[in-house]
Amino acid sequence: MAFILSVINCSVGMFLERGNHMFEFKRIFQKSKYIEVKSVGNDGEKKPNIPSGMWVKCETCGKILYNKDLEESIMTCDNCRTHFRIGCHERINYTIDKGTFIEYDEFMISDNPIDFEGYTDKLQNLRDKTLLNEAVITGEGKINGQDTIIVVMDSTFMMGSMGCVVGEKITRAIEKATDNRKPIIIFTASGGARMQEGIFSLMQMAKTSAAIARHNEKGNLYITVLTDPTTGGVTASFAMLGDIILAEPNALIGFAGKRVIEQTIKQQLPEGFQRAEFLLEKGFIDKVVDRKDMKDTLTQILKIHS
Amino acid sequence: MFKKILIANRGEIAVRIIRACNEMGIQTVAVYSEVDKNALHTQMADEAICIGPAKSKDSYLNMQNILSATVLTGAEAIHPGYGFLSENSKFAQMCEECNIKYIGPSSQNIDNMGNKLKAREIMINAGVPVVPGSDGAIVSEADALKAAEKIGYPVMIKASAGGGGRGIRVVSTVEELASAFNTAKAEAKNSFGDDTMYMEKFIEEPRHIEFQILADEHGNVIHLGERDCSIQRRNQKVIEEAPGAAMTEELRKQMGEVAVKAAKSINYKNAGTIEFLLDKYGKYYFMEMNTRIQVEHPITEMITGVDLLKAQIRIASGKVLTYKQEDIKIQGHAIECRINAENPSKNFMPCPGVIKTLHIPGGYGVRVDSAAYQGYKIPPTYDSMIGKLIVHGKDRDEAICKMRRALGEFIIEGVDTNIDFQFKIVNNSNFIKGNFDTSFISKEFENL
Numbered sequence: 001m002a003f004i005l006s007v008i009n010c011s012v013g014m015f016l017e018r019g020n021h022m023f024e025f026k027r028i029f030q031k032s033k034y035i036e037v038k039s040v041g042n043d044g045e046k047k048p049n050i051p052s053g054m055w056v057k058c059e060t061c062g063k064i065l066y067n068k069d070l071e072e073s074i075m076t077c078d079n080c081r082t083h084f085r086i087g088c089h090e091r092i093n094y095t096i097d098k099g100t101f102i103e104y105d106e107f108m109i110s111d112n113p114i115d116f117e118g119y120t121d122k123l124q125n126l127r128d129k130t131l132l133n134e135a136v137i138t139g140e141g142k143i144n145g146q147d148t149i150i151v152v153m154d155s156t157f158m159m160g161s162m163g164c165v166v167g168e169k170i171t172r173a174i175e176k177a178t179d180n181r182k183p184i185i186i187f188t189a190s191g192g193a194r195m196q197e198g199i200f201s202l203m204q205m206a207k208t209s210a211a212i213a214r215h216n217e218k219g220n221l222y223i224t225v226l227t228d229p230t231t232g233g234v235t236a237s238f239a240m241l242g243d244i245i246l247a248e249p250n251a252l253i254g255f256a257g258k259r260v261i262e263q264t265i266k267q268q269l270p271e272g273f274q275r276a277e278f279l280l281e282k283g284f285i286d287k288v289v290d291r292k293d294m295k296d297t298l299t300q301i302l303k304i305h306s
Numbered sequence: 307m308f309k310k311i312l313i314a315n316r317g318e319i320a321v322r323i324i325r326a327c328n329e330m331g332i333q334t335v336a337v338y339s340e341v342d343k344n345a346l347h348t349q350m351a352d353e354a355i356c357i358g359p360a361k362s363k364d365s366y367l368n369m370q371n372i373l374s375a376t377v378l379t380g381a382e383a384i385h386p387g388y389g390f391l392s393e394n395s396k397f398a399q400m401c402e403e404c405n406i407k408y409i410g411p412s413s414q415n416i417d418n419m420g421n422k423l424k425a426r427e428i429m430i431n432a433g434v435p436v437v438p439g440s441d442g443a444i445v446s447e448a449d450a451l452k453a454a455e456k457i458g459y460p461v462m463i464k465a466s467a468g469g470g471g472r473g474i475r476v477v478s479t480v481e482e483l484a485s486a487f488n489t490a491k492a493e494a495k496n497s498f499g500d501d502t503m504y505m506e507k508f509i510e511e512p513r514h515i516e517f518q519i520l521a522d523e524h525g526n527v528i529h530l531g532e533r534d535c536s537i538q539r540r541n542q543k544v545i546e547e548a549p550g551a552a553m554t555e556e557l558r559k560q561m562g563e564v565a566v567k568a569a570k571s572i573n574y575k576n577a578g579t580i581e582f583l584l585d586k587y588g589k590y591y592f593m594e595m596n597t598r599i600q601v602e603h604p605i606t607e608m609i610t611g612v613d614l615l616k617a618q619i620r621i622a623s624g625k626v627l628t629y630k631q632e633d634i635k636i637q638g639h640a641i642e643c644r645i646n647a648e649n650p651s652k653n654f655m656p657c658p659g660v661i662k663t664l665h666i667p668g669g670y671g672v673r674v675d676s677a678a679y680q681g682y683k684i685p686p687t688y689d690s691m692i693g694k695l696i697v698h699g700k701d702r703d704e705a706i707c708k709m710r711r712a713l714g715e716f717i718i719e720g721v722d723t724n725i726d727f728q729f730k731i732v733n734n735s736n737f738i739k740g741n742f743d744t745s746f747i748s749k750e751f752e753n754l
Binding site: 048064065068 | 380
């Protein structure tokens with residue numbers, strides 16, 4: 001690539017003539033104007049490429065996040081504070097002290113009580129895909145050294161819907177807490193009652209609420225943490241019965257869906273409707289807590305009530 | 307050998323890398339911010355991609371855009387230059403994940419040496435002499451007090467995540483300790499987000515001697531002699547020279563071997579620099595390691611005849627080092643003056659602007675590494691360096707004469723420069739005698 005760079009010789013004291021012939025630098029190096037998107041022949045070696053999953057786009061603000069940064073920030077966008085949904089195992093790892101978690105009823109799986117068509121196969125597929133047995137994990141563990149019973153729902157298993165197994169696991173966990181005078185923390189994430197189990201699902205609402213009532217009568221602590229999304233039969237039962245109700249920022253919390261409400265009342269719904277901050281303002285929840293502060297907040301609450 | 311390399315940098319170092327690639331027949335891709343559209347590196351490369359607006363964090367520090375640009379153009383490797391992403395272990399790791407060869411050390415090397423406390427620990431374990439200091443991090447004032455008693459005043463409180471001279475306080479008496487500890491800690495938290503502090507003995511009037519290392523990916527490590535970078539102003543280098551004026555053959559051999567041992571102990575790959583402090587009693591201590599090519603690399607090239615950039619590229623492509631330690635011979639003496647667009651009489655305030663007149667010196671033994679051209683508009687968003695003036699003479703006296711001569715020929719009009727200030731330094735009697743240490747500028751040019 002040949003180029004000519006003209007050097008203007010000037011000894012101190014001489015002035016350059018300016019004006020019309022401004023030194024045109026751009027055309028000195030001949031270069032194509034456009035980006036040549038050609039791939040270089042690597043003789044079959046692996047070409048540079050960005051592996052899928054390395055970068056994740058935040059759906060709310062559009063910022064592109066590096067997957068390792070995302071893990072470090074516990075799956076929250078550092079730009080707009082949006083909390084990504086996480087699975088129950090991840091939740092337990094962030095909340096419970098390492099090595100202290102003991103799971104209850106690990107192998108409880110659902111039957112098909114009203115013979116709903118396709119339900120049995122759907123359950124098997126989900127179990128294979130998500131490696132979870134159901135939409136909730138229950139157990140006991142320590143949070144900064146303090147004992148607690150913990151329940152974590154998972155929205156990846158059939159939208160976290162509550163059927164007999166979910167209801168039974170949660171009830172057993174609540175009863176264990178009552179019998180042992182331990183606090184219980186429930187992380188909710190659900191689309192509501194499980195349609196495929198009909199009236200049995202509806203009854204879980206009553207069953208879990210009754211267990212909470214007995215737990216409460218004995219003077220024990222129940223903390224709910226509402227995560228995105230918490231709707232339907234779960235909201236209408238145990239989720240809103242906590243002595244202290246916390247929520248993650250911007251979590252969707254409601255009973256009926258937004259569209260159904262709009263069509264029924266034939267009105268436009270306000271900005272931020274059914275989001276955690278809106279509920280806080282209207283007095284339905286006690287505090288909105290960032291994921292990074294959740295463990296500390298729970299620790300404090302447990303300490304005060306111990 | 308690579309067929310195409312992307313240069314993730316700008317200014318004179320980007321030009322330097324492009325030149326090395328051109329000589330090796332490797333295609334080049336330049337990345338530029340919006341204000342660098344007419345910059346020399348953008349114009350010189352075979353291809354150029356705009357990667358963002360002027361602010362560094364949106365362009366030259368924008369890892370996603372740079373990686374995308376690399377994949378889009380089909381470049382197989384990235385050279386990070388110095389500054390910007392060159393010591394960012396996360397970026398090096400991202401390159402590894404995307405199957406892009408990072409022309410530099412591994413992300414593990416960068417991580418280990420980037421954390422000053424960890425680096426110290428590693429060197430102590432490798433048997434490399436370090437500045438006497440605290441056993442690990444200092445958490446409280448009480449710790450600081452105890453450590454200072456043990457080390458002996460004067461002491462230096464340093465930030466583990468530090469750099470650029472920040473998060474450092476020198477303490478001479480026990481009364482000043484508490485407040486110095488707290489302000490340094492706060493400064494570290496502000497500047498680096500990490501207020502882990504440690505303490506070292508303050509070496510008075512040291513010389514800053516650094517050794518250039520080259521290590522290939524097959525375990526061969528050599529050093530290419532030292533550079534004396536004691537002429538500094540506020541921890542920023544102003545003049546560098548090679549070999550060091552106060553060095554002896556014996557000391558060079560000793561320190562060189564220690565430098566190679568240090569690099570080997572961490573399985574270092576590619577080019578790097580081990581910095582030492584040399585005190586007035588001839589004792590030397592490891593200070594830190596820079597895991598990248600440095601600004602002052604040309605002076606080492608002049609005295610050894612080794613093209614460091616080409617060596618970096620060859621190492622990264624898996625080739626064995628062509629030089630053995632006995633092949634490295636030091637010939638003559640080289641000096642480099644950094645030419646910046648700044649005004650020495652106004653506290654070295656940066657002066658961006660248009661270079662209306664530019665006459666670059668030439669002649670035997672004169673080299674200028676610069677991205678400036680006549681009519682170039684220096685943007686205010688980046689550092690103020692216009693270029694580097696390097697001379698090579700048969701000995702130190704000749705090199706100084708050449709530098710004097712070359713500085714006199716260097717004409718830059720349209721922006722203020724530090725050329726006159728450099729001229730003063732090379733005419734200073736202590737400089738000429740080789741009598742200086744890191745306190746030189748503040749002593750000799752007190753009012754600055």
